[in-house]
Amino acid sequence: MLDRRLPAPLTLTALAVVIGILVTTPLLINNNVFHHTLILIGIYAALAQAWNILGGFAGQISLGNAIFFGIGAYTSSLLLVRAQLSPWLGALAGMALAMVLALLIGYPVFRLAGHYLAIATIALAEIALVVFQNLEFVGGAAGISLPITRDMQGRPTDSWWMLQFNSSKLPYVYLALGVLGVVQVVATLLDRSWIGFFLRAIKNDQTAAAAIGVPVARYKLIALLISSACTALIGTFYAQYLLFVDPETVFGLSLSVLIALVAILGGAGSLWGPFLGAVVLIPLAEATRSQLGGRGTAFDLVIYGLLIMVIAVFQPAGLTGLPERFRPRQRTSVAPAAPADTQMEESLRS
Amino acid sequence: MDATIVQAVLSGALIGMIYALIAAGLSLIFGLMEIVNFAHGEFLMLAMFSSFWMWELWRLDPLASLPITAALMFGVGVLTNRLLVMRVLNAPALAQIFATFGLGLFLRASAQYLWTADFRAIQDPFLSRVAGGRIALGRDVFIGVPQLVAAVIAAVAFALLGLLIRRTRLGLALQAVAEDRSTAALMGIPAGRMFDLGWGIAAACVGIAGAVLASFYYIYPSVGVTFALLAYIIVALGGFGSITGALIAGIMVGLVEIVAPLLLGIPPAYKYALVFTLYLLVVLVRPQGLFGRY
Numbered sequence: 001m002l003d004r005r006l007p008a009p010l011t012l013t014a015l016a017v018v019i020g021i022l023v024t025t026p027l028l029i030n031n032n033v034f035h036h037t038l039i040l041i042g043i044y045a046a047l048a049q050a051w052n053i054l055g056g057f058a059g060q061i062s063l064g065n066a067i068f069f070g071i072g073a074y075t076s077s078l079l080l081v082r083a084q085l086s087p088w089l090g091a092l093a094g095m096a097l098a099m100v101l102a103l104l105i106g107y108p109v110f111r112l113a114g115h116y117l118a119i120a121t122i123a124l125a126e127i128a129l130v131v132f133q134n135l136e137f138v139g140g141a142a143g144i145s146l147p148i149t150r151d152m153q154g155r156p157t158d159s160w161w162m163l164q165f166n167s168s169k170l171p172y173v174y175l176a177l178g179v180l181g182v183v184q185v186v187a188t189l190l191d192r193s194w195i196g197f198f199l200r201a202i203k204n205d206q207t208a209a210a211a212i213g214v215p216v217a218r219y220k221l222i223a224l225l226i227s228s229a230c231t232a233l234i235g236t237f238y239a240q241y242l243l244f245v246d247p248e249t250v251f252g253l254s255l256s257v258l259i260a261l262v263a264i265l266g267g268a269g270s271l272w273g274p275f276l277g278a279v280v281l282i283p284l285a286e287a288t289r290s291q292l293g294g295r296g297t298a299f300d301l302v303i304y305g306l307l308i309m310v311i312a313v314f315q316p317a318g319l320t321g322l323p324e325r326f327r328p329r330q331r332t333s334v335a336p337a338a339p340a341d342t343q344m345e346e347s348l349r350s
Numbered sequence: 351m352d353a354t355i356v357q358a359v360l361s362g363a364l365i366g367m368i369y370a371l372i373a374a375g376l377s378l379i380f381g382l383m384e385i386v387n388f389a390h391g392e393f394l395m396l397a398m399f400s401s402f403w404m405w406e407l408w409r410l411d412p413l414a415s416l417p418i419t420a421a422l423m424f425g426v427g428v429l430t431n432r433l434l435v436m437r438v439l440n441a442p443a444l445a446q447i448f449a450t451f452g453l454g455l456f457l458r459a460s461a462q463y464l465w466t467a468d469f470r471a472i473q474d475p476f477l478s479r480v481a482g483g484r485i486a487l488g489r490d491v492f493i494g495v496p497q498l499v500a501a502v503i504a505a506v507a508f509a510l511l512g513l514l515i516r517r518t519r520l521g522l523a524l525q526a527v528a529e530d531r532s533t534a535a536l537m538g539i540p541a542g543r544m545f546d547l548g549w550g551i552a553a554a555c556v557g558i559a560g561a562v563l564a565s566f567y568y569i570y571p572s573v574g575v576t577f578a579l580l581a582y583i584i585v586a587l588g589g590f591g592s593i594t595g596a597l598i599a600g601i602m603v604g605l606v607e608i609v610a611p612l613l614l615g616i617p618p619a620y621k622y623a624l625v626f627t628l629y630l631l632v633v634l635v636r637p638q639g640l641f642g643r644y
Contacts, residue, residue, distance in 0.1 A: 061444065108634050115386050115441065118632060119586045123626035126579065130623040253579075256450060266445050298462035298571075305456025308448055313437045316445030 026173045035169040041282045042176030043238055046183040048262035048274030052229035053187055055260060056269035057196060059203030060110065063256050064121030068098040068228040070250035074132065074233025075257045077245050079145050080162075087163040091236035098232035099225050108219045113206075122253060129251040146239065163240045171243050179237055183230045184275070190226065191271055194313025199223055203269070262273045264310055267320030276319045353490040358609045360493055366604020367501040371559045372577055373584035373596040377553030378511075381591030382548040385435060385446050389454035391578025393553050395425050395461060398559025398569045402470055405564075411476040416503075416561040420554045427553025429547045435549065436542070440496055454578075461571035463547070468570065475565045500562035507558045508597060511551070515593065524548060527549045528591070583629045589642025599640060602628070 016212040026038060047069065054060050074176050075097050076090025085093075086346040109120050149164045151157040156282045198299065201209035210216045236321035239245045249255065266277025284307070288300040376390050387393075397419050404415040412419075430453065438449045477483075477496040484492045517520035526534040527544040535541050567573070572633025585605050606628050607621045616624065633639065 011447060061447070063447075108630075111637050112633060113637075115380075115590065116586055116633060116637060116639070118386075118447070119582050122579070123583060123629055127623045128625045130620055130626075134619045136618065260444075261448060263446060268444055298459040298467075301455060301459030303462055305452045305454070305459055308452025308455065309434060312441065312445045312449035312452060313366075313434070316438065316441035 017157050018171060023174075025188075026170060030170075032169060035173050036255040037283055037286055038173050038178040039241060040172070040286065041278045042180040042243075043234055043257070044282050045275045045278035046176075046180040046234050047231060047259045048277055049180075049183045049187050050227045050234070050267065051176065051259045052263045052274050053190060053199075053230075054220075054223045054227040056263060056273065057203065058193065058199040058220055059269075060220055060223070061107060061114075061118045061260070062227075063118045063253070064123075064125035065227070065231055065259050066251050066253070066256040067121075067125040068102070068231035069235040069238070069255065070125075070128060070132065070245075070247070071098045071101060072232030073239040073245045074144075074235075075232070075251045076236040077146055077239045078138060080146060081144055086161055087236055087240050088161070091233055094232040094236050095229040098228040101220070101225045102228040106224045107217065110217060110220045110224075123258070125251055125253065125256055129247050132220060132247040134253060139246075141247060143244060143249075146243040146245075148243070164235075175237060177243075179234055180275070183234075184271075186226065187229065188271060195219065199306070200269075208311055261308065265318055267318030270318070270320040273318055274318045280319065283289060353488070355612060356488075357491050358612050359605065360487075360491070361497070362605035362608035363495045363601055364501040364604070365608070366506040366601035368559050368600075369577070369580055369584055369604055370597045370600025371504040372506060373581040373588070374511055374558050374593055375555035377585045377588065377591055377593055377596045378515075378552045378555075380585065381593075382524065383435070383439065383545055385439075386450070386582070386585075387430075387552070388447060388451040388578075389430070389457060390556060390581055391533065391574025391576075392454045392457035392461075392557045393423060393426065393574070394560045394563075394577050395569075395571060395574040396426060396457065397480060397557040397566070398564045398573060399461060399465065400557075401561045401564035402472060402569045405472050405475070412472060412564040413476055413499075415429070416558060419561040420557040423557025423560070424554040425552040426543050426557075427549035427551070430553070431449075431546050431549035436545065450529075453576075458571050458574070465571070470569045471567075472564055472569075472571050479563050494566065496524070496562075496566040497517055500565065503562050504559060507555060510594060511555060514551070520547070577612060579622075583625060585639075587629050587632055587639055589639030591644050592639070592641035595641030 022038075026035060047065070051062065051065050055062055072091065072094035075094035076085075076087045079085040080087055101184060105124060109117065109124070112120050132138055136145070146158050146164075148166065149159045149162045155304040158165045158167055158171070160171075163175075190199075198209070198214045201212075201214050202216055202219060206216055235250065238250075262277040262281055263274045264277070265281050266275065268275030285300075285304060288303050292299040292303065317324070372390070372394060375393075376387055379385060379387050380513075399496045400419045400422055401412040401415055404410040404418065405412060410418075430560065432454055434449055435446075438446050468549075477499050480495045483496070484494050485498070486492055513521075515524060523534070524544055524547065526537065526539055527541050531541050534544075580603055584596055584599040587602070588597070588599035603625050606625050608615070610624045611621050612630075613617045614624075636642070
């Protein structure tokens with residue numbers, strides 16, 4: 001593939017502008033709905049980027065990433081409720097647990113390809129969902145509420161150590177953006193390192209990659225480990241933001257699908273696709289929910305479903321593929337349908 | 351043998367037959383065009399609502415309206431293929447997953463918007479009145495008539511599907527397209543029409559399953575979700591594209607779901623966890639499923 005990156009000074013300027021906007025607007029627009037939307041954008045962009053490392057870079061489609069999210073959310077929450085441990089330490093424990101789980105399931109699951117892999121990941125997350133719904137120790141189907149941090153007089157208070165802010169959403173906004181920044185940096189470093197090259201080689205043709213000496217199984221596992229740790233970290237943050245976790249929300253198939261959807265809408269495999277996808281999809285979903293979703297009519301989901309179909313049909317390459325459409329054609333490609341067709345079959349068979 | 355075990359084996363095999371019929375449609379579509387229909391559960395839901403409304407509006411028993419439901423669903427399948435699937439046939443696999451997933455979400459949400467999220471049931475369908483609704487097979491072992499007839503109808507539909515694919519010219523054409531689309535086209539088989547037919551038959555299968563389920567199962571917009579999840583597991587367990595695999599895996603899943611918790615002394619709430627674990631264990635040994643070719 002041709003290197004389509006912007007020249008370095010331009011990229012840096014664009015990056016500075018994006019970061020500048022993200023840092024200043026929450027201060028300028030002091031509005032709870034706006035802050036909430038920003039937090040969700042940060043969370044979903046980070047989740048989608050974590051998915052992208054495995055699904056986009058390495059082409060290993062997971063529809064079960066919620067399992068790591070749930071592990072992160074539950075580990076820190078349980079440690080907080082049962083041992084009064086700070087969520088910072090809980091996050092580390094959650095990430096470690098998620099990585100152990102990734103190690104256990106990674107090797108066997110990666111023997112599967114294509115739809116078999118996707119369905120196996122669904123099955124894994126569903127097992128976790130059923131177990132968490134039925135284990136009383138972790139709160140069962142009702143979930144766990146986190147205790148509110150209080151000061152000496154018993155009033156709700158803010159605490160960085162307990163990662164809880166009751167007076168304003170602003171710290172959560174910056175935390176969400178911070179988490180997103182961390183995941184984004186991790187993905188960028190990966191993308192530019194040899195690991196990124198190996199992952200792309202695996203995505204394009206696993207057999208060929210193995211033939212030229214790429215340790216396929218090991219690098220798939222590395223991608224999964226990084227992806228799972230990032231996802232678990234976001235899970236802890238999410239639990240601290242809502243101060244509540246329940247199995248259906250954190251382990252459910254709909255979360256796994258939404259994570260993948262955000263990345264795909266933006267452009268799977270591209271570095272800024274997940275962020276772009278979240279910026280477009282999350283406010284849209286929030287707006288339709290608040291405008292149309294009242295009284296449980298599900299009309300917002302009708303629109304949402306239609307939208308997904310429209311994207312799949314008209315822009316299957318995602319938003320980052322849009323400039324290609326408007327770029328003047330330089331070369332006329334010969335018989336474009338046939339190669340795309342064989343490529344698809346290859347990717348499914350491999 | 352213990353009566354509860356016998357009872358469980360019978361119930362598991364009966365529901366397994368219906369699972370198998372649902373999964374057969376999914377497997378057929380995959381075999382034909384290598385696309386997984388993530389709206390399959392919603393097809394089932396539509397079929398159940400079709401039975402429900404024909405009963406509610408015209409007092410047609412689900413059994414009597416079964417041919418109408420199957421025909422309606424055939425149309426839904428063809429429409430889905432024409433309007434959606436053909437447009438993503440050459441798109442990346444991710445886009446294909448999301449096209450049908452979006453359709454499923456759209457259908458489920460539309461059903462909730464139009465008919466609310468309420469649970470409905472068909473009161474006193476014909477089958478529940480036959481022989482008092484259940485047959486005694488000895489002390490403490492009973493079979494529900496609706497469940498038994500549902501399994502028999504599913505078995506007949508399955509047999510017909512097998513005959514259609516293996517023994518008719520049409521089935522041969524379907525197999526040819528599944529084998530190699532472009533070579534089949536060179537032999538004069540219209541691939542597009544075969545895709546229409548495949549989707550139509552697949553949706554009709556799930557339509558029949560929905561119609562027989564409507565006699566004894568609650569009907570609500572998200573009823574298809576669990577069935578579809580099981581159907582994906584069954585298809586992957588049996589091997590994508592294998593109809594025989596779907597039959598055997600379907601019955602296996604039905605049995606594991608009901609018998610395994612009993613034998614292992616695990617609360618029935620964990621039954622799906624057991625099913626998914628079984629699936630993972632099998633694909634560890636055979637990544638292509640029991641009867642899969644690749």
